[in-house]
Amino acid sequence: xxxxxxxxxxxxxxxxxxxxxxxxxxxxxxxxxxxxxxxxxxxxxxxxxxxxxxxxxxxxxxxxxxxxxxxxxxxxxxxxxxxxxxxxxxxxxxxxxxxxxxxxxxxxxxxxxxxxxxxxxxxxxxxxxxxxxxxxxxxxxxxxxxxxxxxxxxxxxxxxxxxxxxxxxxxxxxxxxxxxxxxxxxxxxxxxxxxxxxxxxxxxxxxxxxxxxxxxxxxxxxxxxxxxxxxxxxxxxxxxxxxxxxxxxxxxxxxxxxxxxxxxxxxxxxxxxxxxxxxxxxxxxxxxxxxxxxxxxxxxxxxxxxxxxxxxxxxxxxxxxxxxxxxxxxxxxxxxxxxxxxxxxxxxxxxxxxxxxxxxxxxxxxxxxxxxxxxxxxxxxxxxxxxxxxxxxxxxxxxxxxxxxxxxxxxxxxxxxxxxxxxxxxxxxxxxxxxxxxxxx
Amino acid sequence: xxxxxxxxxxxxxxxxxxxxxxxxxxxxxxx
Numbered sequence: 001x002x003x004x005x006x007x008x009x010x011x012x013x014x015x016x017x018x019x020x021x022x023x024x025x026x027x028x029x030x031x032x033x034x035x036x037x038x039x040x041x042x043x044x045x046x047x048x049x050x051x052x053x054x055x056x057x058x059x060x061x062x063x064x065x066x067x068x069x070x071x072x073x074x075x076x077x078x079x080x081x082x083x084x085x086x087x088x089x090x091x092x093x094x095x096x097x098x099x100x101x102x103x104x105x106x107x108x109x110x111x112x113x114x115x116x117x118x119x120x121x122x123x124x125x126x127x128x129x130x131x132x133x134x135x136x137x138x139x140x141x142x143x144x145x146x147x148x149x150x151x152x153x154x155x156x157x158x159x160x161x162x163x164x165x166x167x168x169x170x171x172x173x174x175x176x177x178x179x180x181x182x183x184x185x186x187x188x189x190x191x192x193x194x195x196x197x198x199x200x201x202x203x204x205x206x207x208x209x210x211x212x213x214x215x216x217x218x219x220x221x222x223x224x225x226x227x228x229x230x231x232x233x234x235x236x237x238x239x240x241x242x243x244x245x246x247x248x249x250x251x252x253x254x255x256x257x258x259x260x261x262x263x264x265x266x267x268x269x270x271x272x273x274x275x276x277x278x279x280x281x282x283x284x285x286x287x288x289x290x291x292x293x294x295x296x297x298x299x300x301x302x303x304x305x306x307x308x309x310x311x312x313x314x315x316x317x318x319x320x321x322x323x324x325x326x327x328x329x330x331x332x333x334x335x336x337x338x339x340x341x342x343x344x345x346x347x348x349x350x351x352x353x354x355x356x357x358x359x360x361x362x363x364x365x366x367x368x369x370x371x372x373x374x375x376x377x378x379x380x381x382x383x384x385x386x387x388x389x390x391x392x393x394x395x396x397x398x399x400x401x402x403x404x405x406x407x408x409x410x411x412x413x414x415x416x417x418x419x420x421x422x423x424x425x426x427x428x429x430x431x432x433x434x435x436x437x438x439x440x441x
Numbered sequence: 442x443x444x445x446x447x448x449x450x451x452x453x454x455x456x457x458x459x460x461x462x463x464x465x466x467x468x469x470x471x472x
Contacts, residue, residue: 003442018462025466382465385458392455403442409451 007400008052011393015045018386030371033379036356036363037386043352044390046345048397051217058186058220059172059301061179070178074102074170074234075153079143080161081109084118086309091122093164095129099171104129105147110137139258145248148241156241157234158265159306164193165232166305173234176301184239184269184296186304187216187225188232193307199410200317204310206411209401210394216300222346223297224270226335230262232306235269239296243268252330258436260327267335269296270342295341321422325429328357360423384416391415 019041022034063070076094080087094104106123108116108131119131132147144158155177157170169188176186189212195205212229219225228235247265250257274294311317332354340347367383391412399408444452 014459021463021466378465382462385461389455389458389462392451392458395451396455399448406445406448409448 004400007396008048011396012045012049012052014393015041015048018389019045030366030376030379033363033367033371033383036359039352040356040390043349043356044393046349047214047218048393050221050345051214054221055213055217055302057172057302058176058180058183058299059303060175063175063178064181066181067178069154071101072155072174072177073153074099074155074157074174075151076102076104076157076159076170077107077144077147077151078104078159078161079107079109079140079147080111080115080119081137081140081143082111082113082115083161084111084114086162086164087115087118088122089164090159090161091119091129093167094159094170095122095126096167097165097170098168099174102128102170103151103153105132105150106130107132107134107143107147109134109140109143140261141248141250141258144261145244148244151237154237155234156237157232158230158262159232160230160308162193163190163231163306163308166307169232169304169306170234172301172304173232176299176304177234177236180297180299182223182274182294182297183236183299184272184274185225185228185233185235185266185298187212187228187298187300188234188304188306189213189300189302190229190231191305191307192310194309194312195407197312199413200314201310201312202407203410203414203417204317206395206398206407207414208310209398210411212300213302213401214394214397217302218349219298219346220300222343223295223299224339224342224346224350225298225300226266226270226331226339226350227263228266228269228298228300229306231308232304233262233266235265236296239269239272239274240265243272250330252333253434255434256436257330259323260330263327263331264334266298267331269298270335271338272296318421318425322425322429322432325422325425326433329426329430329433357423357426360419361426364419364423387415387419388412 019038022038022041078090078094091104091106106119106129108119116133123129123131130150132150134143134146138146155174157173159165173186173188177183191208192201192205194201196202216225247268250264274296311320336354339350368380371379391414394415395408395411398411402408
């Protein structure tokens with residue numbers, strides 16, 4: 001449709017005009033604000049342009065000729081703790097997948113509500129499903145570790161217990177693996193399951209849409225998605241299994257680190273090369289054939305849909321965000337150590353993104369309080385306008401793929417919340433990073 | 442696709458905001 005071309009073109013053009021304006025005319029303002037503004041606009045422009053122009057859904061590509069088994073067995077592993085309200089919907093959505101070569105392993109991580117009984121009831125009528133009851137709560141990572149030895153599939157699909165999978169989700173993820181033999185992991189497209197609950201959930205839904213389709217979309221172009229989302233992602237057995245123990249027992253600053261489940265899991269795949277033995281290559285000195293480590297790709301499939309419950313109260317939302325910030329910090333010292341080996345543009349965006357997160361709060365402080373207090377009364381409103389405008393661009397992008405929804409108008413709120421509330425959580429997260437409490441309830 | 446009144450208003454707001462952002466490039470009192 002023509003609208004699908006015009007709106008992205010307008011969004012990209014608006015960003016290009018602002019970027020050009022900043023570069024050509026606007027050098028006399030506060031240099032910190034200017035530099036930050038130019039870089040943010042550049043990254044935003046690159047994200048929209050790259051994701052629109054170059055992203056294609058890897059699940060829509062035809063199977064690669066080298067792939068012989070187009071129906072690999074998938075083991076879907078879901079750790080769960082006290083999720084009696086949603087677990088039936090979650091598990092049913094997996095059991096009703098269009099992809100049938102599938103086993104389902106649910107790990108009950110020491111639930112104290114009706115979850116164990118519900119799971120046993122479901123397992124009784126579904127032979128493809130098995131339930132592992134852990135005697136006590138071990139945490140999400142160790143629950144997954146307990147399930148892996150039982151899994152017989154060549155692909156692991158990990159889902160969150162508060163998520164509901166689209167009917168074709170697993171099939172799409174498998175299609176992506178079939179088309180891309182170098183893909184070590186594929187992330188699905190996540191949205192809010194309870195988007196309609198209140199303003200906060202609407203805001204988060206619009207944010208998820210952009211985070212996945214645009215940010216992960218651009219990373220996927222380079223085969224280097226930094227976080228295959230925990231709500232639903234699939235991993236090749238050989239890309240992840242060797243690291244399960246190390247991952248599940250991750251320590252940071254001398255203590256066990258319980259967060260960063262998905263981000264860290266993706267990190268192992270990004271770090272490790274795929275080891276293929278090429279007979280055609282010259283033999284090594286000891287007569288053996290040379291192993292060529294080839295990088296795994298991590299992709300994102302827009303058509304593999306999953307809906308996950310998002311926090312509906314500020315308290316829960318801020319706790320989740322604090323947890324994510326802790327994961328971000330932990331992952332800086334993991335993925336940050338080797339991501340530079342990925343394609344330069346992806347690496348550039350990755351490290352610049354880190355810089356934004358680190359200096360974002362300081363820039364907001366400078367623009368809003370410091371400059372205003374020093375008599376510059378225009379910087380603050382213009383900074384706010386910029387943040388809101390970029391939020392609106394993301395909103396338009398949401399509207400593009402969700403034409404019947406009006407939620408897009410709430411998207412700028414997420415930009416403002418992000419700037420003035422979430423960015424500061426980084427400091428809180430840094431000071432409490434050794435506190436392992438999950439704080440979900 | 443039909444736009445609701447609120448959506449039209451937000452779009453209008455967006456255009457105005459874009460205008461403001463462009464305006465600043467040419468009229469900056471602190472330069």
